[in-house]
Amino acid sequence: MGDEKYYTIQIKGTAYRFRPIPGDDVTKLLVVLNMGASATKSIKALTKALAISAGPEQWDAITDRLINDELTLTEATVGILEKLVKRQSKDAPADADGE
Amino acid sequence: MASDFAALLRDPVTITVSGVRVRIPYRPAAEWARALTHLEMLAALLADERGKETLTDLVLEYPQAVDELRAESLRILGEAGGRAWWEVGRLLATSAGTEILGRLVLSGADPWTRSVGEWCAATYALCVKGQDEKGRLRFDFSLSIPPAGYEDEWDDGIDDPAATMAAVAALTGKR
Numbered sequence: 001m002g003d004e005k006y007y008t009i010q011i012k013g014t015a016y017r018f019r020p021i022p023g024d025d026v027t028k029l030l031v032v033l034n035m036g037a038s039a040t041k042s043i044k045a046l047t048k049a050l051a052i053s054a055g056p057e058q059w060d061a062i063t064d065r066l067i068n069d070e071l072t073l074t075e076a077t078v079g080i081l082e083k084l085v086k087r088q089s090k091d092a093p094a095d096a097d098g099e
Numbered sequence: 100m101a102s103d104f105a106a107l108l109r110d111p112v113t114i115t116v117s118g119v120r121v122r123i124p125y126r127p128a129a130e131w132a133r134a135l136t137h138l139e140m141l142a143a144l145l146a147d148e149r150g151k152e153t154l155t156d157l158v159l160e161y162p163q164a165v166d167e168l169r170a171e172s173l174r175i176l177g178e179a180g181g182r183a184w185w186e187v188g189r190l191l192a193t194s195a196g197t198e199i200l201g202r203l204v205l206s207g208a209d210p211w212t213r214s215v216g217e218w219c220a221a222t223y224a225l226c227v228k229g230q231d232e233k234g235r236l237r238f239d240f241s242l243s244i245p246p247a248g249y250e251d252e253w254d255d256g257i258d259d260p261a262a263t264m265a266a267v268a269a270l271t272g273k274r
Contacts, residue, residue, distance in 0.1 A: 024162060024165075027165055028158050028159060028165060031139070031140050031143070031158050031165055031168070032155050032158055032159060034137050034140060035137075035140050035143035035144060035146075035151055035154065035155065035158075036143075036144060036151060037143070037151040037152060037154065037155035038151070038152055038155060041152070041155050041156070041159070042155070045159050
């Protein structure tokens with residue numbers, strides 16, 4: 001990964017690395033989630049952004065846990081976005097946590 | 100402002116985002132007040148299901164759509180209230196305060212049956228009731244000051260410098 005910035009987020013006992021979601025995309029997602037539009041469209045847009053941020057292997061692992069009922073849909077989508085946005089807004093890369 | 104009678108109207112309003120026109124149905128004042136929590140997407144919160152779907156697609160597809168939605172939200176807030184958008188926002192916020200809301204309700208006004216323009220007019224009337232000219236000018240002035248970042252939108256309707264000075268003098272009590 002080199003100098004690439006990422007954030008480590010714990011999801012029910014497992015740590016995953018997420019690349020930052022571009023600021024404009026975060027704004028779009030927050031608007032769509034808050035405007036009370038179709039849940040399907042919101043989730044689709046959100047999972048697309050999170051899949052890119054997590055990378056295919058990690059996203060597969062997260063979706064497997066969702067399918068196995070280890071995670072709820074909210075935990076696997078909005079929950080991750082909230083944590084990621086919080087971390088991004090503080091601009092605290094995972095290395096700062098000593099990982 | 101679309102019309103001097105905008106505050107009396109109960110017509111739908113139309114916004115344009117990324118070149119697409121979306122019709123926002125008439126909503127009572129209470130719905131506008133509730134939507135103020137997300138001012139930047141107020142129009143989307145007031146839209147019907149079809150409008151929300153359209154706006155969702157536009158926001159996801161076009162980079163400029165978020166900014167346009169925000170600008171249109173502010174525009175229709177002012178249009179529906181018949182005042183600058185920040186004045187309408189302040190009057191709506193004021194109307195939710197315990198004392199003001201209590202007085203409005205006791206007078207028979209109901210935010211679920213009044214338009215945002217009517218509700219703001221009632222709130223304004225209550226706020227200036229019993230005030231002398233100076234108190235009224237002060238209230239008008241505090242209401243009219245735009246929020247930070249929107250100073251360029253301030254139009255006090257006075258083009259005559261002498262009239263402006265007279266208004267300032269009246270406010271400061273130096274006349």
